[in-house]
Amino acid sequence: MISVTEALSIVSNVTYTPKKATVLLKNADGFVLSDDVVSPINMPPFRQSAMDGYALSLHNNNSYEIIGEVPAGSNINYSLSPGQGVRIFTGARVPNDAETVIMQEKVHRSGNHISIEDQVLSNSNIRPTGEQIKEGEVALKKGTQLTPAGIGYLAGLGITEVQVFTSPSIAIITTGNELVTPGLPLQEGQIYESNSVQLEVALKRLNVKKIQNYTVQDDYESTKNTVKEAITNHEIVLISGGISVGDYDFVKDVLAELQIVELFYKIKQKPGKPLFFGRNSDTLVYALPGNPASSLTCFYIYVLPTIRKIMGITSEGLKRTTKAITKDFSKKGDRAQFLKAKVSGKTVEILEGQSSAMLLTYAIANALVYIPENMNTISKGDLVETIILPK
Numbered sequence: 208m209i210s211v212t213e214a215l216s217i218v219s220n221v222t223y224t225p226k227k228a229t230v231l232l233k234n235a236d237g238f239v240l241s242d243d244v245v246s247p248i249n250m251p252p253f254r255q256s257a258m259d260g261y262a263l264s265l266h267n268n269n270s271y272e273i274i275g276e277v278p279a280g281s282n283i284n285y286s287l288s289p290g291q292g293v294r295i296f297t298g299a300r301v302p303n304d305a306e307t308v309i310m311q312e313k314v315h316r317s318g319n320h321i322s323i324e325d326q327v328l329s330n331s332n333i334r335p336t337g338e339q340i341k342e343g344e345v346a347l348k349k350g351t352q353l354t355p356a357g358i359g360y361l362a363g364l365g366i367t368e369v370q371v372f373t374s375p376s377i378a379i380i381t382t383g384n385e386l387v388t389p390g391l392p393l394q395e396g397q398i399y400e401s402n403s404v405q406l407e408v409a410l411k412r413l414n415v416k417k418i419q420n421y422t423v424q425d426d427y428e429s430t431k432n433t434v435k436e437a438i439t440n441h442e443i444v445l446i447s448g449g450i451s452v453g454d455y456d457f458v459k460d461v462l463a464e465l466q467i468v469e470l471f472y473k474i475k476q477k478p479g480k481p482l483f484f485g486r487n488s489d490t491l492v493y494a495l496p497g498n499p500a501s502s503l504t505c506f507y508i509y510v511l512p513t514i515r516k517i518m519g520i521t522s523e524g525l526k527r528t529t530k531a532i533t534k535d536f537s538k539k540g541d542r543a544q545f546l547k548a549k550v551s552g553k554t555v556e557i558l559e560g561q562s563s564a565m566l567l568t569y570a571i572a573n574a575l576v577y578i579p580e581n582m583n584t585i586s587k588g589d590l591v592e593t594i595i596l597p598k
């Protein structure tokens with residue numbers, strides 16, 4: 208059995224070849240650019256008025272003749288002599304001869320003439336061509352994670368597709384004779400299958416697009432055939448259950464027969480002791496313990512960082528911080544623990560009901576408190592490492 212620290216270091220040292228893909232900009236939220244994006248245009252593409260008002264060719268008094276009008280979208284370019292101007296609107300092209308734009312609130316208009324009380328300054332209320340970015344400049348660098356603002360910015364440059372680090376293709380294999388799909392009737396001895404949907408929605412939150420679900424009975428041959436198919440077709444395989452030591456737990460032997468090289472098996476932690484991590488040249492395999500809370504905690508701590516890394520995200524794991532615990536706590540046993548908890552401001556409450564078979568507490572938790580294996584008693588007010596769960 209290895210420690211949590213050793214397991215995390217093995218996970219973070221795993222090498223992989225990131226894959227690039229071209230995706231529609233509107234589908235790229237959360238993805239990381241795999242190449243610099245170069246601006247195809249100047250932005251703004253022309254001198255733009257920043258206000259509704261008047262564009263003026265300056266002269267030495269505050270009275271101007273207004274000879275026309277430029278609405279937004281018009282390409283008209285009035286020739287102006289000093290002392291002349293045009294009515295103009297926000298976003299409209301400023302005539303080449305105009306040196307400034309004055310807001311309409313600062314102007315008194317009478318027929319085709321305006322007079323201005325304040326001093327008129329050159330270059331006011333004009334957005335110069337290429338003020339934000341110039342044609343040929345890098346608009347966003349490789350490694351930038353796209354956000355709604357990033358997508359809006361690139362759309363504003365006329366871009367419709369981007370090159371990103373693509374999400375891995377992931378298989379979820381659910382094992383267990385006792386499992387029944389929700390919606391069907393339960394017989395005595397059976398329970399509803401919940402790990403696959405839990406993992407699937409957690410993957411979707413990470414922007415994983417290609418997810419395939421498989422189910423197998425507790426039978427060596429069918430487990431082997433399904434795992435073989437999954438590792439042939441996917442970059443990451445998540446197996447739920449069947450990884451402990453029972454007579455019907457076939458996953459470990461199947462992985463050995465399929466020549467998945469073991470990177471670790473069993474971590475000194477609670478929950479999730481029998482987690483397996485291994486690989487062949489193309490596929491990473493996690494065998495997650497079947498207990499629902501163990502499965503999810505192993506996902507958050509050991510699977511999520513790998514997926515984020517493959518997708519080019521540099522802040523790989525969940526956010527870790529320290530908080531003061533609200534009650535004394537004493538840990539039983541010598542395994543490190545990830546405890547369902549609730550953060551509120553600067554404090555964290557370790558919740559009642561930590562069984563790895565139960566999700567009730569997990570469903571209302573917003574954090575996991577990490578207690579290392581060598582820490583046994585903690586007093587109210589002590590700072591503890593707190594892992595913030597995704598919202």
Ligand SMILES: Nc1nc2c(c(=O)[nH]1)N[C@H]1C(S)=C(S)[C@@H](COP(=O)(O)OP(=O)(O)OC[C@H]3O[C@@H](n4cnc5c(N)ncnc54)[C@H](O)[C@@H]3O)O[C@H]1N2
Pocket residue numbers: 381382383385386398399400401402403447448449450451452453456478479480481495496497498499501563564
């Ligand atoms: N003799 C020992 N027994 C067990 C040990 C041990 O060290 N020695 N470890 C225990 C720990 S810790 C865990 S965690 C579990 C993990 O066992 P498996 O990964 O083999 O999981 P299963 O036995 O298949 O299932 C465990 C539990 O979870 C329920 N389950 C499984 N899959 C699902 C699912 N998809 N949806 C909902 N619930 C699921 C299953 O019915 C069991 O109750 O082993 C301990 N045993």
Ligand code: MOO
Pocket residue numbers: 476477478479480481496498501563564
């Ligand atoms: O390690 Mo197990 O996950 O406690 O139930």
